[in-house]
Amino acid sequence: MGCAISGLAAKAEFGDRTTEEAAGAAYPSEDQIQMIKESWKVIQDDIAKVGIIMFVRLFETHPECKDVFFLFRDVEDLERLRTSRELRAHGLRVMSFIEKSVARLDQLERLEALALELGKSHYHYNAPPKYYSYVGAEFICAVQPILKERWTAELEEAWKTMFQFVTSLMKKGYEEESNRQRHLALSPKERPDKKNTAL
Numbered sequence: 554m555g556c557a558i559s560g561l562a563a564k565a566e567f568g569d570r571t572t573e574e575a576a577g578a579a580y581p582s583e584d585q586i587q588m589i590k591e592s593w594k595v596i597q598d599d600i601a602k603v604g605i606i607m608f609v610r611l612f613e614t615h616p617e618c619k620d621v622f623f624l625f626r627d628v629e630d631l632e633r634l635r636t637s638r639e640l641r642a643h644g645l646r647v648m649s650f651i652e653k654s655v656a657r658l659d660q661l662e663r664l665e666a667l668a669l670e671l672g673k674s675h676y677h678y679n680a681p682p683k684y685y686s687y688v689g690a691e692f693i694c695a696v697q698p699i700l701k702e703r704w705t706a707e708l709e710e711a712w713k714t715m716f717q718f719v720t721s722l723m724k725k726g727y728e729e730e731s732n733r734q735r736h737l738a739l740s741p742k743e744r745p746d747k748k749n750t751a752l
């Protein structure tokens with residue numbers, strides 16, 4: 554189950570960051586974009602497998618994430634999940650999002666909009682931002698054996714940068730949606746007066 558992420562613990566690398574730090578997450582460089590795209594050509598043949606490995610590992614290393622999923626929260630034997638049609642479908646949804654993100658690395662605004670919306674939808678799935686960074690770490694562990702000798706420290710850094718970028722925007726979207734819902738829950742009288750707050 555272990556997986557070395559450049560010798561550092563996944564938590565330190567993908568650790569919880571504040572929204573302020575996250576909002577300023579670095580955008581992948583041109584070289585990193587090229588590396589990610591090249592490696593994706595290899596990974597894409599195995600997306601169903603990677604999706605399943607990623608989520609089974611996520612549930613093993615962070616069992617609290619399993620509770621967020623209505624379909625999986627009562628499954629005790631994680632080995633059973635390896636053949637679950639539902640987990641396969643869920644893994645494919647997440648992997649096709651990653652595919653879209655890779656395709657949009659050249660269109661920053663479109664990628665931002667996509668990740669922001671995903672964060673908003675995760676507010677409604679009750680999936681809080683503190684868990685998002687785990688997914689990138691598990692993705693890296695799942696694709697390393699597929700890329701074999703093609704895996705390098707630079708490629709790992711490139712994928713981490715992309716995941717940090719996407720998850721920081723997801724966190725922003727989650728918080729925006731959470732504030733919006735809090736505002737909607739207030740009666741019109743309780744809502745802050747825009748004219749007053751602008752002063």
Ligand code: HEM
Nearest residue numbers: 618621622643646647650671674678680684685688689720
């Ligand atoms: C990099 C991090 C993540 C990405 C890219 C991601 C992506 C996605 C995508 C593409 C969907 C399909 C529905 C949609 O487009 O709105 C989805 C659904 C969902 N995600 Fe995530 N997710 C991430 C992290 C997490 C985490 C950490 C959790 C739970 C702890 C989670 C819980 C859920 C749930 C409950 C659903 C709805 C059920 C379903 O579609 O099967 N997600 N996610």
